[in-house]
Amino acid sequence: MLTETMTMKRITYKNIASPKGFKATGIHCGVKHKKKDLALLTSEVPASVAGVFSTNAVQGAPLVVTKEVVYTTQKMQALIVSSGIANSCTGKQGLIDAYTMQEKTAEKLGIAPGLVGVASTGVIGEMMKMEPVLSGIKKLEPTDELEGAINFSQAIMTTDTVTKDTSYKTVIDGKEVIIAGTAKGSGMIEPNMATMFAFITTDASIESNYLQSALKSITDVTFNAITVDGDTSTNDMVVVMANGLAENNPLTPLHPDWDNFVQTLHTVSLDLAKMIAKDGEGATKLIEVEVRGALSDEEARKIAKTVVGSPLVKTAVFGSDANWGRVICAVGYSGATIDPNAIKISIGPTPVVENGEPVLFSEEETMLYLKQAEVKFLIELNQGNGQGTAWGCDLTYDYVQINATYRS
Incomplete structure (x- = not known):
């Protein structure tokens, strides 16, 4: 079992915007009746990206869009997340809506659409409420303050009873590197993947292919090792963004501090996975x-x-x-x-x-x-x-x- 070491320390104020160059926010736009339902995570510069996605043969429109970013662009600078409606089993219009969310977020931030990931969670089979979503995108103002990270965590929730956040710092090439994460999920948790999101940020410098390899091996023993009710959903994902602003030498398996990075990413992932399992719908233990x-x-x-x-x-x-x-x-x-x-x-x-x-x-x-x-x-x-x-x-x-x- 991994614990804190001389080269890895837990950060008291858990904050997905803690790594250099990341900002976050969340608001209520009107998809849900009252609760926050639209969130935005951004990086100051395009970040290397890795992702693991639901194995359900039926996959939501946002997964199609985000997979293109992860596997084709291999860089991500922003992630737009909505909760309340999954935008799954919604046909051609659902895909149009997911791409529209990507395009309007890119327009808001002044970046290329191919750098924007999209995630949605909630009821399957309902069409997205695009009017409040598009209006909400215009209002999103991400910040690196703790409040923005808290609002982000709250806005991605569905039946969760608590927000799920964790962050650690480690040392690579003598430089402080932070890895932070936020997750949602409390039902239909039978990953490989399932109804859950885990979004992880780091200021480490690492190419997408090495990041993908590390994430895949870690996912098998963390997120894929939890279950609540045996159901596998249609939309959900783990996404890691690494923007390199810590200015370490690029990480590879041959880097002398590779194990520090992998251990810290593993610990962040395990923290989030256990938080999801503990917050299973109605769970007491x-x-x-x-x-x-x-x-x-x-x-x-x-x-x-x-x-x-x-x-x-x-x-x-x-x-x-x-x-x-x-x-x-x-x-x-x-x-x-x-x-x-x-x-x-x-x-x-x-x-x-x-x-x-x-x-x-x-x-x-x-x-x-x-x-x-x-x-x-x-x-x-x-x-x-x-x-x-x-x-x-x-x-x-x-x-x-x-x-x-x-x-x-």
Whole structure:
């Protein structure tokens, strides 16, 4: 598990505009009834960019636009984000609307449209309310002050209960480099990717291809290691912008401080991923499942994610029920190779299964442990060296209520 080191320190005032040259803002334009619903993130100069996107075969119009920026232009200077309507399954008009948002934002900032990414989140199948969006774009005035970053974080939210922000500084070539991030998401979280946004900024100097490689490997063990309800949405993305204003020598895997950069980007990503899992719709607890001794890391991650995504495990955690049978059942149907007679399972510090058989433990003490806001299951397979971790949340009455009335 990554922690702060001599070369990486958490920044107290978490702010996506903390890296040099970045500004942000968010306003209410009228897509939603009252809450902020339009956000803008900008860089003083065109930034190297990397992105990872939803694997759902049905993808929203904003993804089409932003993928072009990430994979074709390979530079991004601004990102316009709307919340309330996803602009997904909206046909040709939806694509026209996404490109219009890109063009009008570029016009507002005086930059090329190909440097503007677009992101939208909310109800699928509704046409964008373009009049308030276009009017709102004209009113956006990004700032590097904390207030602007807070407004940005609030404007990208849908059913989130809290904003999700984090930032760290590290040292590269003797220069301070900051990596900061903001995310949204609390339902339909089954990334690879899902209904979530994670926007990360840094003033590090790095070419887009190296940034993309780092992000992809980090995403597999952070954002793709969380689940709330098993649904994969149509719109969502992780985007990293690196504008180079820290003036370090360009980062590559051969750079002596490459590991500092990757570790810090990993930590920012993991912070945001866990915040999303913890803020699952109606959730009361964060669940961590760690798997050791699998045949490979991939198999370990598969088991961990299956267990943390099991509705029966999630409801047991909600009820503080030490029903380890649900855990071992999920291990068994994960599709990974296991030896049932070699499995050890612990709930927090307490072993409940050894060699595939039950062991005596205090139900009362384990129930008290499960009442905590964060709970952990450790699964030891004793078959190899593979290890992996996944995060999720409990499944509550409120989750059903929130999703039964989402469009109401």
